[in-house]
Amino acid sequence: MKKIAFKTLGCRLNQYETDALASRFHTGSYQIVDFNDEADIYIVNTCTVTNQSDQKSRQTISQARKKKEDALVVVTGCMANNYKESLLESKAIDFVVDNERKASIYGIVEKHFRGEVADPEGFDKDVFNYEAAYKTFHTRSMIKIQDGCDNFCTFCIIPKVRGRATSRPAEEIYANIREVIQYGFKEIVLTGVNIGRYEDGDTDFEKLVENILEIPGDFRLRISSIEPDGFTHRFFELFAHPKLTPHLHLCLQSGAESVLLKMRRMYTAKQFRQMAEKLRSMYPDFNLTTDIIVGFPAESEAEFEQSVTMAKELSFSHIHTFKYSVRSGTRAERMSEQIGEKVKNQRSEVIRKLSEENKRNYYKSMVGKKQRMLVERIGGDGVARGYGENYIPIRLKAAGLVKNQFIDVEITGLHEAKELEVTAKVI
Amino acid sequence: MQNDNIHEIISIRHLTDSTYIIQMSRRGLKFRAGQHILLGKAGSIHNREYSVYSGEKDSYFEVLIKEVDDGMVSKQLKKLKAGDKVQIEGPLGFFTIEPELIEKEKFLFVATGTGIAPFHSFSRSYPEIDFLLLHGVRNANESYEKNHYPKERHILCTSGDKKGDFHGRVTEYIMKNRVSPDTHCYLCGNFNMIHEVFDLLEQQGVPPEQVHAEVYF
Numbered sequence: 001m002k003k004i005a006f007k008t009l010g011c012r013l014n015q016y017e018t019d020a021l022a023s024r025f026h027t028g029s030y031q032i033v034d035f036n037d038e039a040d041i042y043i044v045n046t047c048t049v050t051n052q053s054d055q056k057s058r059q060t061i062s063q064a065r066k067k068k069e070d071a072l073v074v075v076t077g078c079m080a081n082n083y084k085e086s087l088l089e090s091k092a093i094d095f096v097v098d099n100e101r102k103a104s105i106y107g108i109v110e111k112h113f114r115g116e117v118a119d120p121e122g123f124d125k126d127v128f129n130y131e132a133a134y135k136t137f138h139t140r141s142m143i144k145i146q147d148g149c150d151n152f153c154t155f156c157i158i159p160k161v162r163g164r165a166t167s168r169p170a171e172e173i174y175a176n177i178r179e180v181i182q183y184g185f186k187e188i189v190l191t192g193v194n195i196g197r198y199e200d201g202d203t204d205f206e207k208l209v210e211n212i213l214e215i216p217g218d219f220r221l222r223i224s225s226i227e228p229d230g231f232t233h234r235f236f237e238l239f240a241h242p243k244l245t246p247h248l249h250l251c252l253q254s255g256a257e258s259v260l261l262k263m264r265r266m267y268t269a270k271q272f273r274q275m276a277e278k279l280r281s282m283y284p285d286f287n288l289t290t291d292i293i294v295g296f297p298a299e300s301e302a303e304f305e306q307s308v309t310m311a312k313e314l315s316f317s318h319i320h321t322f323k324y325s326v327r328s329g330t331r332a333e334r335m336s337e338q339i340g341e342k343v344k345n346q347r348s349e350v351i352r353k354l355s356e357e358n359k360r361n362y363y364k365s366m367v368g369k370k371q372r373m374l375v376e377r378i379g380g381d382g383v384a385r386g387y388g389e390n391y392i393p394i395r396l397k398a399a400g401l402v403k404n405q406f407i408d409v410e411i412t413g414l415h416e417a418k419e420l421e422v423t424a425k426v427i
Numbered sequence: 428m429q430n431d432n433i434h435e436i437i438s439i440r441h442l443t444d445s446t447y448i449i450q451m452s453r454r455g456l457k458f459r460a461g462q463h464i465l466l467g468k469a470g471s472i473h474n475r476e477y478s479v480y481s482g483e484k485d486s487y488f489e490v491l492i493k494e495v496d497d498g499m500v501s502k503q504l505k506k507l508k509a510g511d512k513v514q515i516e517g518p519l520g521f522f523t524i525e526p527e528l529i530e531k532e533k534f535l536f537v538a539t540g541t542g543i544a545p546f547h548s549f550s551r552s553y554p555e556i557d558f559l560l561l562h563g564v565r566n567a568n569e570s571y572e573k574n575h576y577p578k579e580r581h582i583l584c585t586s587g588d589k590k591g592d593f594h595g596r597v598t599e600y601i602m603k604n605r606v607s608p609d610t611h612c613y614l615c616g617n618f619n620m621i622h623e624v625f626d627l628l629e630q631q632g633v634p635p636e637q638v639h640a641e642v643y644f
């Protein structure tokens with residue numbers, strides 16, 4: 001039996017696609033091993049969203065090659081689209097497979113081992129041709145509903161590497177979800193590049209979510225990461241449904257109107273604030289997390305301070321900070337006044353600290369409150385770990401706990417570890 | 428290279444020394460007024476965004492381009508001639524008007540320079556639309572086909588000479604002529620103008636969801 005190892009860099013969508021591939025290889029009688037172990041095939045699903053992701057992707061590729069001289073190294077993901085020519089020249093890589101053909105990797109590998117010429121370009125493009133991953137590395141099941149983006153924010157390379165926005169047919173999504181519920185998954189996470197722009201005939205994003213919530217079964221639905229544009233009141237009302245988790249990763253990027261305009265984002269800081277306040281007024285414990293870019297070209301100290309103020313006032317419980325990095329072919333590449341690394345580091349540190357502080361405050365505010373924990377794993381010490389509906393990491397010590405089970409708990413306090421967690425008791 | 432996004436130039440109209448209109452074959456490509464395309468010379472890896480200038484029902488595509496002093500693509504495209512080929516990606520973008528609003532609502536269009544392009548497309552695509560267009564330029568010779576708009580709907584704001592309809596910037600015009608809060612406002616062109624007009628409109632009570640912006644640079 002051939003051994004195969006996977007490494008994913010970057011976003012949830014990449015993670016979903018790796019999981020689906022791994023599942024396909026598993027049913028096809030391959031043995032999945034850890035990326036640090038020796039394998040016959042290494043699949044590296046790359047990311048190119050920042051300079052750092054490029055570097056990490058390159059390191060991972062050479063790591064794979066070093067592990068085993070004669071292993072088959074397959075590189076896919078956004079870097080494969082963005083730097084296809086240079087990757088094709090690399091001796092460390094056997095196949096470069098673009099995002100549009102990622103789902104064909106199983107076919108490519110099979111063909112290769114049958115001794116046939118396996119040219120990735122000869123496989124059809126299909127960004128949704130992934131089977132439901134029942135054997136994933138997680139207990140949550142991600143469901144891909146959309147790919148690509150037409151927003152062309154001036155800093156972002158994604159529209160170039162993921163292509164134009166396209167939506168998966170709604171019926172396929174419902175079928176996929178029914179299937180993973182049957183497999184026993186208890187949490188469904190919608191994923192895509194810009195899922196708010198979902199559109200399949202008359203089914204827009206809100207309608208899609210409404211219909212998913214009507215699917216019978218003991219599961220909950222998480223929207224996760226979404227761009228804050230074009231929400232109607234209906235969107236906010238959706239969260240009244242007990243199956244929809246009160247958590248959104250709503251990408252702010254900057255708190256300064258001027259910077260948002262230069263980024264060509266689709267909302268103003270004021271509109272963002274109104275959305276956040278509306279969510280909190282309707283659902284007081286609502287958990288908001290976000291992305292902030294620091295050091296966008298010409299970002300002044302005053303503009304950066306506006307991001308800080310907004311992050312404080314809207315109390316995001318987690319802020320993913322990106323130091324702006326030039327991506328070739330984007331409009332921001334041609335903007336004057338690029339900001340130096342030192343300033344970017346300082347600004348990033350300010351936001352990182354604030355994020356820690358906000359997280360602590362949010363978790364504290366949840367002490368004494370109820371959560372429905374989904375047990376994801378149980379350690380050797382008998383401590384179960386999982387997330388509540390508000391996406392708070394919970395540790396729970398109790399008898400008779402089973403993995404992949406919902407359990408009603410009350411949050412009792414904070415637990416200091418590498419990552420801050422909360423403790424809880426069964427109610 | 429794919430051939431299905433290659434379009435042929437029908438003609439180039441030079442409006443000033445630096446500003447020109449490229450008319451090219453449409454090849455059935457659909458778009459909504461206000462959208463833009465990515466345009467470059469055929470075979471070149473460089474392209475830029477340009478708002479579609481022509482109307483939804485025209486048999487051709489047009490874009491209105493100003494040659495930028497240190498620019499790359501705006502210079503390359505200016506050198507092309509009828510019969511040359513260009514490459515188009517798109518149409519793209521969300522700077523469009525919801526169809527149900529077109530006949531019901533009133534609109535304010537505010538442009539600087541070639542930012543007038545999507546408004547030309549709006550007025551050509553929706554002849555019944557109730558709009559007022561403020562076009563900010565330095566000198567009146569940059570009025571770019573003013574005769575294509577109903578006279579009473581087009582206000583040329585010139586900050587350099589006094590040959591326009593209003594002497595001063597578009598922001599000054601708005602300060603002197605309040606915008607009623609039920610207006611749907613579309614702003615297009617340079618960043619500074621858009622940033623200032625956003626603030627002015629807010630002060631004048633226009634709800635933010637009625638303000639749409641397309642920042643060129």
Ligand SMILES: Cc1cc2nc3c(=O)[nH]c(=O)nc-3n(C[C@H](O)[C@H](O)[C@H](O)COP(=O)(O)OP(=O)(O)OC[C@H]3O[C@@H](n4cnc5c(N)ncnc54)[C@H](O)[C@@H]3O)c2cc1C
Pocket residue numbers: 334335336463475476477478479490491492493494495497498499500501502520541542544641642643644
């Ligand atoms: C959605 C969208 C639609 C656009 N539509 C149009 C359009 O209809 N007509 C049009 O002429 N342009 C339009 N632009 C601007 C256009 O895409 C290019 O930026 C412009 O033509 C310059 O490209 P370039 O390659 O010549 O210059 P570059 O080599 O890209 O830029 C050189 C420098 O000039 C600056 N610059 C860019 N544009 C201008 C400008 N107009 N005036 C002064 N400085 C500038 C840049 O910031 C840069 O520093 C649009 C931009 C966007 C984002």
Ligand code: SF4
Pocket residue numbers: 149150151152153156157158159193194227
């Ligand atoms: S919305 Fe903007 S940041 Fe998000 S993927 Fe699209 S272009 Fe990139």
